[in-house]
Amino acid sequence: MPDTLTPDSLNKIAYETFQQGKQAFGFAHKTLSTQFLNTFAETKREEPNPPDPKMLQLLQSRIKDLLKADWEDAEKNVYPKQALFANRWDDFFRYYPELWLDLPKIWERATNKRHQEFSDDIDTTGYPAYYVQNFHHQTDGYFSKISADMYDLQVEVLFNGTAAPMRRRILTPLKQHLMSMPVDTGSSPQPRKILDIACGTGNSLEWINRAMPEVSLYGVDLSPAYVRKANENLADIKGTLPAQLVQANAEALPFVDEFFEATTSTFLFHELPADARQNVINEAFRVTKPGGIFVICDSVQKMDTPEFEPLMENFPAMFHEPYYRHYIGDDLVARLETAGFKNVKTFNYFMSKYWVAVK
Numbered sequence: 001m002p003d004t005l006t007p008d009s010l011n012k013i014a015y016e017t018f019q020q021g022k023q024a025f026g027f028a029h030k031t032l033s034t035q036f037l038n039t040f041a042e043t044k045r046e047e048p049n050p051p052d053p054k055m056l057q058l059l060q061s062r063i064k065d066l067l068k069a070d071w072e073d074a075e076k077n078v079y080p081k082q083a084l085f086a087n088r089w090d091d092f093f094r095y096y097p098e099l100w101l102d103l104p105k106i107w108e109r110a111t112n113k114r115h116q117e118f119s120d121d122i123d124t125t126g127y128p129a130y131y132v133q134n135f136h137h138q139t140d141g142y143f144s145k146i147s148a149d150m151y152d153l154q155v156e157v158l159f160n161g162t163a164a165p166m167r168r169r170i171l172t173p174l175k176q177h178l179m180s181m182p183v184d185t186g187s188s189p190q191p192r193k194i195l196d197i198a199c200g201t202g203n204s205l206e207w208i209n210r211a212m213p214e215v216s217l218y219g220v221d222l223s224p225a226y227v228r229k230a231n232e233n234l235a236d237i238k239g240t241l242p243a244q245l246v247q248a249n250a251e252a253l254p255f256v257d258e259f260f261e262a263t264t265s266t267f268l269f270h271e272l273p274a275d276a277r278q279n280v281i282n283e284a285f286r287v288t289k290p291g292g293i294f295v296i297c298d299s300v301q302k303m304d305t306p307e308f309e310p311l312m313e314n315f316p317a318m319f320h321e322p323y324y325r326h327y328i329g330d331d332l333v334a335r336l337e338t339a340g341f342k343n344v345k346t347f348n349y350f351m352s353k354y355w356v357a358v359k
């Protein structure tokens with residue numbers, strides 16, 4: 001607690017309290033849902049050992065570092081402070097009961113190891129086989145409206161409210177790099193363009209817009225339902241143009257060469273097999289302008305924090321992430337360099353890792 005209370009220190013306390021509330025909500029939901037299923041579910045599932053006190057302490061200290069960086073970046077005006085309190089409340093209240101109703105289905109699917117189970121009206125023809133999965137045991141995988149509607153809430157619970165602070169860590173390198181690039185002084189100067197690869201429900205694009213409202217936003221995702229949801233979420237953003245979102249495979253981006261000043265991607269690569277990871281990186285390189293930047297945020301890897309290895313080993317089994325085990329040992333720096341990127345830098349926050357690469 002600071003010695004004197006200024007409006008700013010009160011803001012900081014409010015932000016910390018807001019995040020603690022999210023953490024408490026995540027823990028409470030997980031504890032209650034496990035108790036509920038252990039009492040009522042027909043099939044019992046073996047639970048992994050809970051993290052030991054030393055691990056819990058380490059996790060808490062990493063969350064503290066993440067939130068400190070989040071607040072400091074807001075203080076440096078990377079994004080507005082008041083935006084730190086933004087949340088998709090409408091969806092949260094509307095879909096929270098659905099989360100409970102969905103729980104027994106997820107449990108049954110997880111217990112019986114059914115990983116490719118979709119509603120009858122879903123047509124998975126034409127999608128790559130690696131994508132036709134119930135990632136995180138999610139009902140309908142990425143293929144339905146209800147999956148897209150519940151996604152943010154599920155991620156919120158999974159990461160105890162830290163998903164947004166983790167995503168926001170892409171913004172400082174992105175903004176700094178864009179500001180250092182020469183300005184278009186032609187007769188009809190074009191706004192800068194950023195493509196978010198696997199944009200999901202549009203979270204990262206929303207934050208890029210808050211940090212740089214003057215930039216033109218583009219997004220691509222393989223899920224029609226998620227692209228639709230992102231369109232809804234981004235309908236009211238401020239900026240030069242509405243966000244332009246397309247449904248496509250990131251292994252074959254539907255854009256001409258060297259179109260974007262920057263490309264980004266959050267939480268995609270751990271859900272791709274190795275060859276698809278390389279294909280997406282090659283495509284990001286192709287569509288980025290020379291001098292442009294590619295910023296990735298994804299899960300922490302084994303070489304970063306060996307102490308987290310037990311958690312990383314549990315994750316794919318608990319949440320059905322078939323490519324995660326390979327991902328945590330994969331050398332993405334080498335992949336980025338193979339594609340042609342230079343000056344690749346990496347850093348970590350909490351359970352996430354970042355790659356910043358220049359073309």
Ligand SMILES: C[S@@+](CC[C@H](N)C(=O)[O-])C[C@H]1O[C@@H](n2cnc3c(N)ncnc32)[C@H](O)[C@@H]1O
Pocket residue numbers: 131142167197198199200201202203204220221222223226248249250251265266267268271
């Ligand atoms: C874990 S979600 C991350 C979504 C979003 N970036 C976020 O930060 O919340 C993974 C996303 O990757 C998309 N995806 C997976 N494989 C893809 C591919 N080959 N091409 C395009 N999108 C893909 C999925 O549809 C899903 O929306």
